[in-house]
Amino acid sequence: MKHMLLMALASLSVAATPAMAEAYPDKQVRIIVGYPPGGASDIVARLVAKDLEEMNKQAFVVENKPGVGGMLSLSTVTRSPADGYVLGLGVSGTLVTGPHLQKNQLYAPKTDFAPVSMIAKVPMVLLAGPGLTQNSVKDLIAQAKAKPGDMTFASGAQAFELALQLLNHSADVQITSASYKGGAAASIDVIAGRVPIMIDSIGAQLSNIKDGKLRPLAVLDSERSPVLPEVPTMQEAGVTDYDAVGWIALLAPKGTPSDVVAKLNKQINQIVERPEFKDKLMSLGFQPEGSTPEGLQRTINVDYDKWGEVVRNSGMAAN
Numbered sequence: 155m156k157h158m159l160l161m162a163l164a165s166l167s168v169a170a171t172p173a174m175a176e177a178y179p180d181k182q183v184r185i186i187v188g189y190p191p192g193g194a195s196d197i198v199a200r201l202v203a204k205d206l207e208e209m210n211k212q213a214f215v216v217e218n219k220p221g222v223g224g225m226l227s228l229s230t231v232t233r234s235p236a237d238g239y240v241l242g243l244g245v246s247g248t249l250v251t252g253p254h255l256q257k258n259q260l261y262a263p264k265t266d267f268a269p270v271s272m273i274a275k276v277p278m279v280l281l282a283g284p285g286l287t288q289n290s291v292k293d294l295i296a297q298a299k300a301k302p303g304d305m306t307f308a309s310g311a312q313a314f315e316l317a318l319q320l321l322n323h324s325a326d327v328q329i330t331s332a333s334y335k336g337g338a339a340a341s342i343d344v345i346a347g348r349v350p351i352m353i354d355s356i357g358a359q360l361s362n363i364k365d366g367k368l369r370p371l372a373v374l375d376s377e378r379s380p381v382l383p384e385v386p387t388m389q390e391a392g393v394t395d396y397d398a399v400g401w402i403a404l405l406a407p408k409g410t411p412s413d414v415v416a417k418l419n420k421q422i423n424q425i426v427e428r429p430e431f432k433d434k435l436m437s438l439g440f441q442p443e444g445s446t447p448e449g450l451q452r453t454i455n456v457d458y459d460k461w462g463e464v465v466r467n468s469g470m471a472a473n
Contacts, residue, residue: 178238178414182213185404186231187243188224194357194438195224198273198402199243201434205425206418222260223312224248228405229260232267236409238418241270246400247313250457254465255312263458268410269403271422272445272453274435276400278317278374279356279382281341281363286350291372291391294351298327305329308344308352310337316461317353317374317398319468321388324396344368355400356381357439374398381439402440403450419447 183206187199196218203214219227224247231242249263261267280291288294298305309315309331318331329351334340337354344352345367352368356379362368363382372391373379376399388396404422406415423444425431435442445453 178417179210179212181239182215183239183241185214185216185241185243186227187216187218188220188227188248190220191218195243195245195402201431202273202425206421209421223252225252225260231405231407232261234407236407238406238410238414242405244403244405246457249454251313251316251461254462255470264455266408268406268408268415269447269450270406270415271404271419272443272450273402273404273422273426274440275443276402276440277356277379278353278398278400280371280374281352281354281359281368282350282371283344283347283368285347291393295325295327298329302328303330306349307331308334308340308349310334310340310354313400314353316464320398320464323467325393355439360439380441381436415447
């Protein structure tokens with residue numbers, strides 16, 4: 155009798171799982187974003203929330219919680235109930251680069267979340283202003299090698315600083331970094347010719363590129379960007395085994411039911427295929443790209459280890 159009762163309870167538990175996912179969501183869902191309203195991440199979150207709301211006939215509300223380089227928002231997600239009603243917009247800066255530069259870890263990126271899906275790649279680009287006469291990465295590297303430490307790079311964020319450090323290591327050069335409060339401030343000095351080069355996301359500098367104020371020398375991805383199809387990759391430009399790609403993804407708290415994650419994953423992958431969603435993200439310089447939860451977990455694991463090694467090799471200190 156006891157054995158039969160246990161079997162009955164087990165069958166009820168199994169049957170309840172798909173029912174839970176089918177009923178989800180039956181109340182408002184919050185998507186926590188680590189940056190202020192109006193920025194690229196916030197725009198992506200609101201586009202996703204709008205489509206999820208339409209699909210589920212339930213409110214998906216974006217909540218902005220900036221702080222600690224965007225990481226405060228994800229720490230909120232880790233402390234939330236694992237039921238799918240609090241989600242987090244994770245970016246590579248808050249999951250695989252930024253944590254290596256913090257003395258006090260707010261979360262463990264590889265283990266504290268239930269990955270849902272990738273949403274978009276955020277390609278970076280190496281840019282030159284009028285202060286650089288060279289027209290190729292090959293010539294730039296030759297100049298940097300001829301005068302080690304003489305060339306200066308305008309850094310508007312830690313992610314771009316790390317991309318430079320990876321370039322220094324991969325190309326065996328010594329380019330010196332100058333820190334700025336954001337990519338906009340960095341681009342002013344590059345455009346003015348006071349600093350020769352910078353790295354930023356394609357979207358952040360797309361208008362300056364189109365206006366001819368900044369020259370794209372190479373995209374920092376393993377494949378060319380459809381936004382700048384004529385610009386070579388860093389590997390095509392001669393720097394082998396180099397890529398520095400940002401990305402945006404959706405995360406849930408660790409322990410969120412797998413069927414809820416699967417439902418959200420299916421919907422996100424449908425959203426990234428919508429023509430209007432693709433067009434909007436492309437206008438921001440992003441590449442819409444979904445994934446499986448397992449694929450996103452692999453990306454987090456691989457990129458976290460990769461950028462940790464870059465930080466250790468560069469000697470960059472944690473704040």
